[in-house]
Amino acid sequence: MADRERMFKKAMEVKYTQEFGTNQNKGGNITDKTAKYLRLGYTQSPRKVEMAAAGAAIAKKRGLAAYNPMMHCAGIPLGQRQLTPYTISGTDMVVEGDDLHYVNNAAMQQMWDDIRRSCLVGLDLAHETLEKRLGKEVTPETINHYLEVLNHAMPGAAIVQEHMVETHPALVDDCYVKVFTGDDELADEIDSQYVININKEFDKEQAAQIKASIGKTSWQAVHIPTIVSRTTDGAQTSRWMAMQVGMSFIAAYNMCAGEAAVADLAFSAKHAGLVSMSEMLPARRARGPNEPGGLSFGHMSDIVQASRVNKEDPCKVALEVVGAASMLYDQIWLGSYMSGGVGFTMYATAAYTNDILDDNLYYNADYINDKYKGAAKTGTDNKVKATIDVVKDIATESTIYGLENYEKYPTTLEDHFGGSQRATVLAAAAGCGVAIATGNGNAGLSAWYLSMYLHKEAHGRLGFFGYDLQDQCGATNVFSYQSDEGAPLELRGANYPIYAMNVGHQGGYSGVASATHSGRGDAFAVNPLIKLCFADDLMPFDFKKPRVEFGRGAMREFVPAGERTLVIPAK
Amino acid sequence: MAYKAQYYPGATSVAANRRKHMSGDLEKLREVSDEDLTACLGHRAAGSDYPSTHPPLAEMGEPACTVREAVTATPGAKAGDRVRYVQFADSMYNAPATPYFRSYHAAINYRGVDPGTLSGRQVVEARERDMEEVAKEQLETEMTCPGLAGLRGCTVHGHSCRLQEDGVMFDMLDRRRLENGTIIQDKDQVGVPIDRKVDLGKPMSEAEAAKRTTFYRVDNVAFKDDKEVVEWVHRVWELRTRYGFQPKN
Numbered sequence: 001m002a003d004r005e006r007m008f009k010k011a012m013e014v015k016y017t018q019e020f021g022t023n024q025n026k027g028g029n030i031t032d033k034t035a036k037y038l039r040l041g042y043t044q045s046p047r048k049v050e051m052a053a054a055g056a057a058i059a060k061k062r063g064l065a066a067y068n069p070m071m072h073c074a075g076i077p078l079g080q081r082q083l084t085p086y087t088i089s090g091t092d093m094v095v096e097g098d099d100l101h102y103v104n105n106a107a108m109q110q111m112w113d114d115i116r117r118s119c120l121v122g123l124d125l126a127h128e129t130l131e132k133r134l135g136k137e138v139t140p141e142t143i144n145h146y147l148e149v150l151n152h153a154m155p156g157a158a159i160v161q162e163h164m165v166e167t168h169p170a171l172v173d174d175c176y177v178k179v180f181t182g183d184d185e186l187a188d189e190i191d192s193q194y195v196i197n198i199n200k201e202f203d204k205e206q207a208a209q210i211k212a213s214i215g216k217t218s219w220q221a222v223h224i225p226t227i228v229s230r231t232t233d234g235a236q237t238s239r240w241m242a243m244q245v246g247m248s249f250i251a252a253y254n255m256c257a258g259e260a261a262v263a264d265l266a267f268s269a270k271h272a273g274l275v276s277m278s279e280m281l282p283a284r285r286a287r288g289p290n291e292p293g294g295l296s297f298g299h300m301s302d303i304v305q306a307s308r309v310n311k312e313d314p315c316k317v318a319l320e321v322v323g324a325a326s327m328l329y330d331q332i333w334l335g336s337y338m339s340g341g342v343g344f345t346m347y348a349t350a351a352y353t354n355d356i357l358d359d360n361l362y363y364n365a366d367y368i369n370d371k372y373k374g375a376a377k378t379g380t381d382n383k384v385k386a387t388i389d390v391v392k393d394i395a396t397e398s399t400i401y402g403l404e405n406y407e408k409y410p411t412t413l414e415d416h417f418g419g420s421q422r423a424t425v426l427a428a429a430a431g432c433g434v435a436i437a438t439g440n441g442n443a444g445l446s447a448w449y450l451s452m453y454l455h456k457e458a459h460g461r462l463g464f465f466g467y468d469l470q471d472q473c474g475a476t477n478v479f480s481y482q483s484d485e486g487a488p489l490e491l492r493g494a495n496y497p498i499y500a501m502n503v504g505h506q507g508g509y510s511g512v513a514s515a516t517h518s519g520r521g522d523a524f525a526v527n528p529l530i531k532l533c534f535a536d537d538l539m540p541f542d543f544k545k546p547r548v549e550f551g552r553g554a555m556r557e558f559v560p561a562g563e564r565t566l567v568i569p570a571k
Numbered sequence: 572m573a574y575k576a577q578y579y580p581g582a583t584s585v586a587a588n589r590r591k592h593m594s595g596d597l598e599k600l601r602e603v604s605d606e607d608l609t610a611c612l613g614h615r616a617a618g619s620d621y622p623s624t625h626p627p628l629a630e631m632g633e634p635a636c637t638v639r640e641a642v643t644a645t646p647g648a649k650a651g652d653r654v655r656y657v658q659f660a661d662s663m664y665n666a667p668a669t670p671y672f673r674s675y676h677a678a679i680n681y682r683g684v685d686p687g688t689l690s691g692r693q694v695v696e697a698r699e700r701d702m703e704e705v706a707k708e709q710l711e712t713e714m715t716c717p718g719l720a721g722l723r724g725c726t727v728h729g730h731s732c733r734l735q736e737d738g739v740m741f742d743m744l745d746r747r748r749l750e751n752g753t754i755i756q757d758k759d760q761v762g763v764p765i766d767r768k769v770d771l772g773k774p775m776s777e778a779e780a781a782k783r784t785t786f787y788r789v790d791n792v793a794f795k796d797d798k799e800v801v802e803w804v805h806r807v808w809e810l811r812t813r814y815g816f817q818p819k820n
Contacts, residue, residue, distance in 0.1 A: 076743070080743040388813075465688060
C-alpha cells in the first residue's frame, strides 16, 4: 500500500517539537533519531510544579514530610528527559500525563463508579408473584407509581417506616432507576421519564436485534448512589438495590410487611432476576460481584456505548473500548486493587493517547478492505472466513506496519518507551483488525498471539518477564476445547487463568471482543441487558465517548457525582 | 554424524549475529580489568574478597545425593558466593545485543545462571564470580557497544529513547558518558559514584553497529526481509495453535 499520512503525526509534533510548560522542547522532526536531553527536572511541568508546592504546603501544615520531587533517585528528579504532554487519541485534547492517573482524574473515577454502582433486576418475576401469589393487579399505572416510589426510595429514603433517618437528596442525586422492555406497547404506556427507549437509543437494525434478544421481558437498570458505592464496595450494589426494591414494592402495592407471601416476592423481585456487571472472584482474590476482576471482556464491550453512535466506524468503536477498558483493568484493577502501584497508568495511556494504536488499526482497515473486498466495513455478509491463513496474513501485515512505525518514527518509540506498551498496542491492532474482518473474536485473539511472536523476534524483546508469560503460551488456548483452557473471547475476563496477573493486556482483549461485533454492526457483544443498562444519558460519565471523558477529566472539566461538599466546611 | 547446533534461522546479517550470540562464538573487542568490572557492578569493593553466603561446599559435608554427584558445582557455588546480578540495557538503535539474545547467550553458554528478559534490560543472576564471568564476556566482546549499551541496575530507561546528539544512549542517571572519544563510567549499576573513571572503550561507529546488531530495523535489515525467520515464527505459532485445538479429546 502507498505510504500514508500517519494519524499520530500531529500528536508527535505537539509532544516532541513544540514547547510544553517550560520544557524548551522546540524544533526538530518527529523522524529524528537524536535529541537534546536538557535535564531540566520536574520544574518544566506546570502540573509537577503545582504538586511540589502542594507537597511542601502539606508538609509544613502537618509537620511531617510529604510529596517532594527531589526524593526521586536520591536527588535526581523526574524530567531528565523532557516532560511532554499527551494527546487523547481521537481528539485534539492535549493533557499532562499526571492528569491521566485516575486519582487525578474525576472522569476516570466516575467511569468505574458508574459501573460498580449499577445492576439490573428483572420486573417480570416480581409482577408474576404480585399477581399470582399476592392477588395484586399490575398495570402500567401501578408500574408508574412503583417507579415513582422507587426513585424516591433508591437513593436512601424511607417509604413505610415512619420514623427514619434518610440520605440527603443533594448527596445522592446521581441515583436513579429506569426500565426497559422489548415490548413496545408496554414501553409506550410507561411514563417516558422512567424508560430507556430502545427505539430512540439504537438505530432500527440494532433496536430490532436488541428486542429480538430480550423478547417482551422488562428490566430495571439500577444505579445506586456513587457515594454509597465508594464507601462500601461493588458487592453492596445489589444489596442496596434489593432493600429499596423490596420496600418500594411493599409501599407501592400496599402490601403487608410481614406476611409469608412477601418472602416469595422478596426473592423474585430482588434476587431471582439480578444481573451484576461482573462475577464474584474466587476466595484467593476475595472480591464480590461488581468488582473489576470479574468483569468479562464481553460485558466491558457492552458497557461502552460507542457502538450505538459510531456504527459505520467499527475501528472507533473498538478503540473507545480499548481506552475505557485499559483504564479500568490496568489503572484501577491491576494497578491499584491488585498491586497498589503508580506506574500502571503508563501502560494504559499507550493504548488511548497520541493516536498510535488508532493509526495502526485504521491502516489495517484499509489493508483489509483492499485485499478482502471491504471486509472491514460494517456488515455481516462481507466478512472473510476466519482461517489460519487469514489470521496469519492480517496479523503479520498489521504487526510489521506497527513495528516499522516505531523504527521510522523514533518519537513514537520514545513515547511508548516500554516494550510492554508497544506489545499491547501492536497486538491490539492486529487482534482488532482480524476481529473486524472475520467477525470472530477468537480469530482476533489468535492474531494477538501471532503479533506477540513476530514482535519478539523482530526486536529481540517484548515486555517484562511477567508480561510476556501469557503471550508466549497463549496461542495454545485460543481454540482449546477444554473448558479450563478455552472460552469464547467475549466470555473471558480479567480473572481468566493466564490473564489474571499481567498488566497491559485486558484492555486490548476487550477491544478485540468489541471489534468482533462492531465490524458486524451488532447492537451488543454478549449481553443486550448490559448494553441497555448504559444506553442512558443521565449517567454522569458518557459511555459513548470514554476517551473524550478522560480528556475532560484531565482538563478538570468533568463534573463527578458523589461529592461531599454539602456536608463539609467550605474552603 | 555429530549434531551441530543451528541456533537460529535466517539469511541476513542480523540472523547471523544472533547465531553468534547464542553460540558464544564472539569476537573480543576490548579489555576491562577485573577491578574495573567489580567497581562498575558495585556489589563489593574492587579488590576485596567475595563475600560468601555459606561455607565452601567441600567444608559443608553434603549429603549423599545422585544429583549433586552428577552436577559439578560452578566455582561460585563451590566457594559459597552470594547470588548477585549484572544487568544491561541495549539501545534499539542498532546496539549489538538485544535482551533475548543476551539471555540465550547466558543460558546456552553458562551453567548456574538465571537470565531475566525484559524489553529494556536484561539481567543475569548467578553466584558472584560466575556472574562476573558472564558480565566480562558480554562487556568485552562484540555483544556490547559501550555507547549503545549500559550496565544499569535501576532507572534503566534509554533503550527506546532517541540517542543523544553525540550518538550515546540516554542514561537518566548519567552513569557513563563520552569523553575524548571513549565511554567513561564513573557510577556503578545503580548510580552510586565509584572511585574511578572506568574506560569502557570506543563506541562503535554507526556502520559497525549496523553490521554487528541483532536488532531488525527497517533502515538496516528489515525484519520482513528475513523470510526464513518470519516463516519460522509463523510455523511456531501455527503448530501451537493447532496443538491447542484438539476436539478429539
